[in-house]
Amino acid sequence: MHELGVTESIVNIALSKAEEAQASKILKISIVIGELSGFVPDCIEFYFESLSKETIAEKAKLDFNIIPSRFRCRDCSTISSPEGMLWICPNCQSQNMEVIGGQEFYIKDLEVE
Helix, strand or coil, rough: HHHHHHHHHHHHHHHHHHHHHCCCCCEEEEEEEEECCCCCHHHHHHHHHCCCCCCCCCEEEEEEECCCCEEECCCCCCCCCCCCCCCCCCCCCCCCEEEECCEEEEEEEECCC
């Protein structure tokens, strides 16, 4: 249910930026979500529908760009995108992995009129 809070932030940021641009309507909000972020696009869309009612963001399209997880092996520096929850280096089989991608969550851009 943490999507409710972030969706409130998405709506507030979008409305603020649209106001700065003197826009009359928000058409699309592009959102980047890392696959390790824990956020679920369907839940965000569900909350967005009710939170944006009677605002210039009502009926705006949410466009999600999902960023895959990426890891760097601390032992051999191999960068990989593991499948499932096995975070093992495909090169040296080490489990000494560092997350370098997939935790992102931000608004990339807005389309307004």
